[in-house]
Amino acid sequence: MEISQLTPSLSKMDSISNYIFEIRRLLIKNGFISNIYIENKEFLFLNFVKYYWNYKPNKEDIIILHASIGSKLTNFFKNLKCKKILIYHSHTPASFFEDIDEEKFMLLKNYDDDLRSLSKSADYVLADSDFNKQYIEKLGFINIHTSPIFLNFKDRFKNDDSKILEKFDDDYINIICVGRIVPNKKIEDVIKVFYYYKKFINQKSRLFLIGSTSNVKIYYKNLLEYIKRLDLNDIYFTNKIRDSDLTSYYKLADLFVYMSEHEGIGLPLIEAMYFKIPIIAFNATAVPYTLGNSGVLVNEKDHKRIAELINLVLNDSNLKKKILDGQEERLKYFDSERLQERFMQHILELKNFDSRVIPLKNRTEKLIDEAEN
16 A cells, blocks of 8 residues: 655755655555655655656555645645545745745745645645644635644754864854745844844854745845845854754754744744754744743844843843743654654544544544543
8 A cells, every 4th residue: 555745846954845754754664655756856866756747546545745835736636536635734925925036926826725626635634733723724624633743853963063063162142043044934033133132232142044045035135135234243044954064053052033924833943942942933823833831932023122032031040941941841742753653543544434434533533532541
C-alpha cells in the first residue's frame, strides 16, 4: 500500500519541506511505500521524489496534499480516485504581496476559492494548529483534526559551526529572528525595535535575521534601504544556511523577537523554546496558539516599549527564569514522539475507514480518546 504526499515545491531550510520528509520517514518506518510528488525540479535527484503527474494510485492508496498556496495540484488532487488527506498549513493573505510580488499575489488572491473546491474531495483534513483548524472550518471543511508539525530537533540540531560561534563570542547581546524575509513577517518592525534598543539602551548589541532573502527581492531591498536610513550597524542577514549554521545562531542568541502578522504555526517559536531562548512576539494569528501561556506576547507595536521590554527580560533574572520555565513546559506539547503517534492514528483511521460501519469523525474521536486514556 502506498501512502504518498503532494506538494507544489520542496526547498532547503523550509519547515513544510522538512515536515514532509519527516512524514515520509514515519510512513516508511510503519511499513508503507511512500513517495513525494512535486511540481518543481528540486530534489528530483532523490529516487522517491517524482513529478506529480507520475502518480498513479490504486483506490486503497492514500495521498496527502500539503495546502498553503495555489498550484496545479488543487485540481489534480480533486480528481484522484483514492483516499485523500488534506494537510492545511495556512496561506498568507495576498494583500501582503500586493505591489511587491505580483506572482505570489495572484497565487494567493483566490486561494480561498481553491480550498473550498476541495471541501467535498478530502476524506480527512489535518490542520497544523488550532488557528488553521478554525480558519479552514469557515471554508466549509468537516472532519478536521489539529495535528501539529513534528520535527526531530535532536538530529537536526546536533551539529554547529565553530567558526560562527567563535566570530561572535563576545560581550554583545545577540537578538535573533528566524523566518523567510517576506512581508508578512514584518521584519521592518524587528529592525525598528532593535534600533531603539541599540541606540538608546545597549550599543553593544547585534541583530541576526535568519532566513532566505530571495523570496521577495523588492522587500529585501526595501529593508536594506530602511537600515541605511536608520544608520544602523550590526544587523546580519544570513540568507539560506545549513542546519549547523542555524544551530550556531540559536546557541548565540540571548533573545528571540518575532513581529510577524501572519503565521500558520510559527515553527521558529518552537525552535527557540527548544534552545531555551526567551521569546517576545506580536500577538497575531497562530502565534498565541503556538506559545500557549509561554513567552511574552505584545498586543501593540510600540517599538520603544518593546525595546525596554527586551532590556527588562535580559536583566531581570527572575522574570527571565519564569519565561523560560513556561516555554519549557509548553515545549512538551510539541513532543515529536507524541505527535507522530497521533499522526499515525489518523492515517490508520482513514486506512481502515468504511463509511458503511460508523461515521469517520466518531471513529476517530473514539480512537484518540482510547489512546489518551
